[in-house]
Amino acid sequence: MNSLQLLCAVVAMFVALAVLPAMGYRHIACEHQGDSTVSCPHGKYIKVLSAFYGRTDANTCGHNGKTNCLARSSPGIIKRNCQGKQSCVLKPQNGIFGDPCRGVVKYIELVYVCTAVPLPYEVVTCENNHIRIDCPAGKYIKIVSAYYGRRDANTCGYNGRTNCWAGSSPGIITRNCDGRSWCTLSPKNSVFGDPCYGVVKYIEVKYQCKSPPPPYQVVACEHQPDVTVRCPAGEYIDVVEAYYGRTNAYTCGYNSHYNCYASNSPGIIKSNCQGKTSCVLSAKNSIFGDPCYGVVKYIDVKYECTSQVIKNVVACEHSPKEAYCPKGKVIEVHRAYYGRTNSRVCSHNRENTCQASGSYQKINKLCHHYPSCTLQPQNSVFGDPCPTVGKYIDFDYYCVPSPYNPNQVTICEHNSLKVECPAGKKIYLVDGFYGRDEEYSCNNGPISNSNCKAATSYGKLQTSCDGKTWCSLTASNYVYGDPCHGTVKFLKIKFNCI
Structure with missing residues (x-):
């Protein structure tokens, strides 16, 4: 390489890494010359303005007469690799992007700025x-x-x-x-x-x-006006901790007698507020009982505001409970554990820091995307994370539209059909009724009413089919009653196999 070529190479290198005021930094990574790292100063993040792998000029990364070849997937791949990061590594390889021009030396060109605002x-x-x-x-x-x-x-x-x-x-x-x-x-x-x-x-x-926002905290004092807990429009209360009693000497006036609380108060407060946009706190013995006679008590609630309604079920050890969603919706697990994190739940216990390893995964497997599930708070299911301590399942969940495309079956009046799911799966009803909601199905008889449904039919279908691998159904007035006399009816069900 003569001196003129060397000078050109050095100039090209500085151009490749130059600050372009109108465009940002321009970084070049040449094929066959190894990986190249792009970095921003501490506290700043890469914002990609443009990127490609290929060749758009004759001189970058050595002279080549062929230009205007680009790997079509490269802008997205490079952006996903670098966007919002403090640094990223560029790998100019055909194995990543494909080869847009065989036999031609290619390169990655990345134009970016460093921004103090974290990018997604x-x-x-x-x-x-x-x-x-x-x-x-x-x-x-x-x-x-x-x-x-x-x-x-x-x-x-x-x-x-x-x-x-x-x-x-x-x-x-x-x-x-x-x-x-x-x-x-x-x-x-x-x-x-x-x-x-x-x-x-x-x-x-x-x-x-x-970073998670700290929970809000509200206190409602005994013998004082009720206090309203409220979330912004479109958000719902998620109770983190709550009790009625006294746990310090100074809240709601000085009192040297403290460390008393009503054991039933966490559940009462949570059922009053959880998943609502607002709720009223009334600090009264008539609601919770009197855990310490003659002492001024208060309600203490810590809560968060979430964009979705969170339902909660607490099942005390050896006392199964059911979690369920309304018709057409299924459970989406939010938080779940078996153990103890609160000494006030399921009767007092001083130990409050144990959780069974793997309990979230077991509860998730039992309940996720099912219309309902039964929680069994037992050591035989989860193991015993803290012997001699009373434990419980604390389960928070959403009710969401089913992600599955339901099967649909229509059975004409006086006919029967066996409904079944593949091996290893069970029937879970999305909707169902006996009657008529349109004029086209099972129209081999009189139709004087095309909008009638037997009131008890959905419940009977649940009893017959929900949670089973198969069920036999008969479309009959004898089974469901006659919601529209003189009209030929049908049994219509929608269900998922889960």
Whole structure:
């Protein structure tokens, strides 16, 4: 290499890493020259302005006459690798991007700025795969945007059709991930439905990792006016801790007698407030009993405001309880454990820091995406995390629309049918009735009323089929009663096999 060539190479290197005031930093990583790291100063984050792998000029990374070749998937891959991070590694390899121009030396060009505002992480996973997204310890996931479908032609393989996405997917992904330290995403039609048949789809998610807000705290004193707990519009109360009694000498006036509380108060307060936009706290012995006669007591509540209604079930050791959702909805597990974290729940106990390892996973397997489940708070199920201490299951969950596409069966009056699920799965009813809701099915007789349903039919269908591998049904007035005399009726059910 002569001196002129050396000078040109040095100039090209500085241009490659130059600060372009109008555009940001420009970083070049040449093929066959190893990985290259892009970094921002401490406290700043990479914001990608443009990126590609290929060649758009004749001189970068050595002279080559062929230009204008780009790997179509490269902008998205590079952005997902670097966006919102303090640093990232660029790997200019055909194995990552494909080879857009065989025999030509290519390069990655990344134009970016460093911003003090943390940018969302971006992840994409292709149909029928799965991916886990995580936040560091002490942080939780906040979904910024999410969808299942296809919005460009190149992600997850080339496809000319774009701009299709499942309308339910943002909500399903948000419910699955928001507020958790990690979650798993599975881009499948069985979860989201198929927004564009025959097209390869993917999940694309943008999210941030945030510190959880501290819980609000409200105190309502005995012999003083009631206190209202309220969340902003569109948010719901999630009770973290609550009791009626006295645990210090100074709240609601000085009293040297403290450390007393009503053992039933956490459950009463939680049932009054949990999942509501507001609730009223009345600090009265007539509600909770008097845990310390002659002492001024108070209600102390710590709570958070969440964007979804969270239901709660507490099942004390050896006392099973059922968690359930209304018709057409299923359980989405939020928090769950077997052990003890509060000395006031399920009668007083000083030990309050034990949880059975793996209890969340067992409860999740039992309840997740089922319309109902029975919680069995027993050492034989979860093991004993703290011997001699009374334990309980504390279970928080959402009720969400079922992610499955339900099966539908119609049985004409005076006919019978066996309804069954594949081996290893059970029937769970989404909807069902005996009567008529349209004029086209089972129309081989008189129809004077096309909007009638037997009031008890859904409950009887649940008794006959829910939780079973198969059931035999007969469409008959004898079984369900006659909701519309003189009209030929049918039995219609929608169900999932889970």
